[in-house]
Amino acid sequence: MGLSDVLWERARSFPKIRIGVGAGVDVNSVVKSIEALRGVADFTIVSNRGLSCDFCKVLVCDCPEEVLVDLLWSGEVDACVRGSLGARSVLECLRKRFSVSELLRVSILEFDSRPLLVAPVGVDEGFSFEEKVRLVEAGVRLCGELGFPVKRVGLVSCGRLEDVGRCEYVDESIAELELLKHKLIEKFSGLEVAHWGIVVEEAVKSSDLLVFWNGVLGNLFVRCLALLCGVRSFGAPIMGIEKVFVDTFRGRGGFIDALLLAKALALARLSK
Structure with missing residues (x-):
């Protein structure tokens, strides 16, 4: 169901x-x-x-x-x-x-007949490390309210992990999400956290909650799926x-x- x-x-x-x-x-x-x-x-x-x-x-x-x-x-x-x-x-x-000051929007899609949460999705959201941690907390809480527990979190940055050194922008995204991965593992016992780099096509298959480096990337991802590819979107509850x-x-x-x-x-x- x-x-x-x-x-x-x-x-x-x-x-x-x-x-x-x-x-x-x-x-x-x-x-x-x-x-x-x-x-x-x-x-x-x-x-x-x-x-x-x-x-x-x-x-x-x-x-x-x-x-x-x-x-x-x-x-x-x-x-x-x-x-x-x-x-x-x-x-x-x-x-x-x-x-x-923070709205903490978490988008809910139905992907492959299952719920898929995405954050951040506001173009002005998720630019700080601390806010991304709070967005994960919000996503876990949201799924609990709906009865679909979050078991797997996938982090999506701007390059493959082996791309470090090619671009300062990419390097910054990879480094921060590596830190975020360790922070989430430490904070949430029993939560599987994986950093997929830019390989979002694999991350989406193996995650209940996708966390992008910033809200611009998350917004583009949700728009592509919902408005171009016909993936069912339920909106983004404001968890703040x-x-x-x-x-x-x-x-x-x-x-x-x-x-x-x-x-x-x-x-x-x-x-x-």
């Missing part, structure tokens, strides 16, 4: 929760996704565009990013999905409202706050999987 099957089963088996969804440029894809999930949750669309919907609540406002984040912060909804709102404004609102917020790609064309993930995480946290 794949991750999508598990999330669908949980969505049908448990009572409704409240989910806020942002609608920016592509309003129709948000509306269609919610319509496909009638009865799964009580949805609220937040948008700055005029729209009508007879099967969920709609809030039309000048600053939907702020309103969406405020709904989550105040407890008026149990979870939020960015939907088709712009990333920069939403993330800035989250940092400000929840008083955090206690409440459930799932980040998404605007160009994905649908948000059903992200909405199902938001519900599953909200149920897991509400049951604690």
Whole structure:
């Protein structure tokens, strides 16, 4: 049973929760996704565009990013999905409202019928050694909430391990991830950690969580798989706050999987 099957089963088996969804440029894809999930949750669309919907609540406002984040912060909804709102404004609102400097996004894909976590995935994330350690902690915690334990972590740098000496940029990435490998082995007992260099095609087969040297590389990897190769993407939960917020790609064309993930995480946290 794949991750999508598990999330669908949980969505049908448990009572409704409240989910806020942002609608920016592509309003129709948000509306269609919610319509496909009638009865799964009580949805609220937040948008700055005029729209009508007879099967969920709609809030039309000048600053939907702020309103969406405020709904989550105040407890008026149990979870939020960015939907088709712009990333920069939403993330800035989250940092400000929840008083955090790190969002710690961890992307979830379904690769070869199994969950695959990827971090960092924000273009401004994962540039420090310490943040990469915290991202691994976040990924382990996220999988625990979903019931899929992380057993294998694969580290991906910018060259093969034997490429040391060819380029300072490559050397720096290899050296740092070698240090990270030893740090993670020391910190997480029972966790298999391997540094694959740049050989991502092998790393993806043997890892539950892939950690890239920085968020630019991770973002490119997820975009290639999800937007070019058709790999199923469930979005990227923000693990730097206690409440459930799932980040998404605007160009994905649908948000059903992200909405199902938001519900599953909200149920897991509400049951604690």
